[in-house]
Amino acid sequence: MAKDVRIEQLWIPDSLDAPDAADFLAAVEVGRKVRMQTWGSDDLAYTPLEKLLELADPYERQVILVAKVDGEIVGAVDIALPLTDNLDLAEFTLDILPEFQRQGVGRQLLQAAEHLARSEGRTLILVDTNHPGASLHEFEKAQLVPGSGQGFVPLESREVEFARKTGYTLQHIEQFSSCALPLDTKLVADLQAEAEEANNGRYRLHHWTDRCPDEWLEAVAVLENLAGAAVDPSLETPIEQGMVFDGGILREAEEVTIAQGRRTVVTAVEHLASGSLVGLTTISVLAHRPDVVFQDDTLVLQEHRGNKLGLLIKVANMERLTEQFPDARVIYTWNAPENRYLLTVNQQLGFTTAGVTGIWQKELPSLKASVS
Incomplete structure (x- = not known):
């Protein structure tokens, strides 16, 4: 268990060179390192500027919570709250540095994110897990199939184990593919x-x-x-x-x-x-x-x-x-x-399969329901 994990909301700076941008840059770097660990490249990672621009989206409010150990950011959860439709929905992207995985950091961040989502009136949570192609072959014997549609995620992977233990249900699978350019x-x-x-x-x-x-x-x-x-x-x-x-x-x-x-x-x-x-x-x-x-x-x-x-x-x-x-x-x-x-x-x-993404769902009791 990681000692003394502090969960706090990430301050979003006005610009990347602002004096208060250090935590934001560190949180984006956590996301990059996790994608390097998963996919072997940072193609799917945000650059800091890309992330900053995305946070200005008028159709979606994003809140980012971070986990700190000894003052250093070791994990982050991005909470996306749609503003024009799906007003009961929150989508989480949870990233924990490889060396702090399996130490309870993810669970604490997830609980804090769920608490925030409920306080915003969101009761349906979606979170995804990512599985590169190589891991699918490695775990082929033990498969978890979604409630709807086809495909599978590897039952014994750390991400699947974590999603199940925290009360999420696998809803569907998306096949993730890449193609080299130019054709x-x-x-x-x-x-x-x-x-x-x-x-x-x-x-x-x-x-x-x-x-x-x-x-x-x-x-x-x-x-x-x-x-x-x-x-x-x-x-x-x-x-x-x-x-x-x-x-x-x-x-x-x-x-x-x-x-x-x-x-x-x-x-x-x-x-x-x-x-x-x-x-x-x-x-x-x-x-x-x-x-x-x-x-x-x-x-x-x-x-x-x-x-x-x-x-x-x-x-x-x-x-x-x-x-x-x-x-x-x-x-x-x-x-x-x-x-x-x-x-x-x-x-x-010329597209080839790079892996799969599992989409997981959890329904939270609304605050009104739990008060009554």
């Missing part, structure tokens, strides 16, 4: 030919970066609402239920993203006969990490599937990404394991 030129030509043969000139691609053209704004809002309306296994990174988009909200979201310094590369597909947008795919480029990019939602309307439109728009968007952001060397994505369609498309593009 091979011959591969691109072959895949484009395959997709174009299947859709037979019935569709047209449209591209934009950062801001959607006015003419497609409402059509994109409709697609985003369809993406959020149900957890559809054909979706890549489905939007959490609750947010209803219109053109105005989409414009606001674009401005928030731009203010954070992030770039968004989009390819949409129009059905020529009806003149309507029937699919889109989005890639996000971070402000201060141009070598690592993230595949966001990919959606093709049900009635237009079977025409290789997912392949068509993803190949085109990855090519545009490389043209506009030549420093990008790797793209990451998360998919539900039951999403065979997009997993197959990703495999064709």
